Amino acid sequence: MSNRTHLTDSPRKLTPKIVRPYGDTTGDGMIQVSFTLPLPHDKRAEGAALQLAKKMGMDPALVVHAKAIGPDFTFFVVYGSSNHLVDPSQVRVVEREYPLLTAYEVNQAIRQRLRRKLVVVGACIGTDAHTVGIDAILNIKGFAGEKGLECYSELRVVNLGAQVMVPELVARAREEHADAVLVSQVVTQKDAHIHNTTQMTAAFREAYPAGTVPLLVAGGPRFEDGSEGRLGVDRIFGRGTTPGEVASYLVHALAPAPATPSGRKAS
Numbered sequence: 001m002s003n004r005t006h007l008t009d010s011p012r013k014l015t016p017k018i019v020r021p022y023g024d025t026t027g028d029g030m031i032q033v034s035f036t037l038p039l040p041h042d043k044r045a046e047g048a049a050l051q052l053a054k055k056m057g058m059d060p061a062l063v064v065h066a067k068a069i070g071p072d073f074t075f076f077v078v079y080g081s082s083n084h085l086v087d088p089s090q091v092r093v094v095e096r097e098y099p100l101l102t103a104y105e106v107n108q109a110i111r112q113r114l115r116r117k118l119v120v121v122g123a124c125i126g127t128d129a130h131t132v133g134i135d136a137i138l139n140i141k142g143f144a145g146e147k148g149l150e151c152y153s154e155l156r157v158v159n160l161g162a163q164v165m166v167p168e169l170v171a172r173a174r175e176e177h178a179d180a181v182l183v184s185q186v187v188t189q190k191d192a193h194i195h196n197t198t199q200m201t202a203a204f205r206e207a208y209p210a211g212t213v214p215l216l217v218a219g220g221p222r223f224e225d226g227s228e229g230r231l232g233v234d235r236i237f238g239r240g241t242t243p244g245e246v247a248s249y250l251v252h253a254l255a256p257a258p259a260t261p262s263g264r265k266a267s
């Protein structure tokens with residue numbers, strides 16, 4: 001499963017209303033955080049780390065690790081009791097909105113409903129060179145025991161690889177008559193993933209007549225759940241996504257089951 005997991009408990013187990021983190025004894029609130037301060041490593045820096053921990057609601061707090069990273073920075077690990085409470089009933093969970101299909105079902109659905117191969121163009125855009133994630137989804141060898149999209153007989157996959165500039169991606173998507181464009185963004189420094197993705201979606205909307213833009217999908221470990229609208233993409237996939245989830249989504253979005261007379265979708 002991806003980041004979109006069910007938090008619902010088994011019916012016999014009741015979820016406690018309020019919880020605190022657990023360290024040595026139930027509800028002791030113990031947590032561990034790590035961060036870097038732009039200070040040389042000395043006693044003052046350790047005091048500053050504790051000051052930050054207290055402001056974050058950790059009390060008592062202990063510096064359990066401090067290491068200089070060059071002359072002007074120190075990395076800390078702080079362990080302590082958080083005085084915040086967590087209310088699980090207030091958590092909003094985004095559920096997967098489509099059924100998981102087998103590879104056979106994906107191929108059948110595309111063959112029967114689209115009557116041609118579904119074309120997927122994928123790339124790691126901007127200066128991002130982290131291709132392991134997109135390759136896990138697209139390459140035959142796949143991920144987590146599942147074969148990648150290249151292995152599906154009814155998908156034609158064009159993987160453009162790393163550091164693809166947006167104009168090149170748009171041009172290639174047009175040339176290949178892409179039904180779906182899958183982009184990966186792993187680097188999040190200075191919100192690069194957000195800037196690159198919004199630039200990409202704007203470029204597609206400019207290049208294609210309204211209503212003909214391919215399905216735009218972004219993936220990477222640090223996209224915020226539910227930020228599709230802000231980024232202009234149809235779907236975001238996060239940490240731990242498997243190729244089967246993506247293939248099932250492509251069917252859901254591009255080759256959906258026709259509605260039956262009762263208004264229900266046929267399986």
Ligand code: B12
Nearest residue numbers: 128129130131132133182184187188189219220221240241
């Ligand atoms: C391997 C790696 C590299 C390799 C990349 C090799 C390659 N060909 O990909 C190399 C050594 C080149 C590299 C370089 C750099 N890296 Co690096 N790298 C990593 C590392 C260790 C693993 C990333 C990885 O492969 N994960 C495994 C894959 C399977 O997971 P994933 O990417 O999350 O993909 C899954 C999902 O997110 C999703 N997914 C991802 N993309 C897509 C796309 C679609 C369409 C879909 C549906 C799903 C999907 O599905 C995948 C499978 O579940 C991470 C740290 C870490 N442990 O994550 C740092 C990390 C990503 N790198 C980092 C950095 C800073 C860099 C450099 C800037 C370092 C430097 N100073 O030079 C450079 C940047 C190079 C560049 N121009 O991009 C930082 C990024 C920090 C940040 N906030 O952005 C990290 C987090 C390390 C760190 N903690 O500092 N890196």
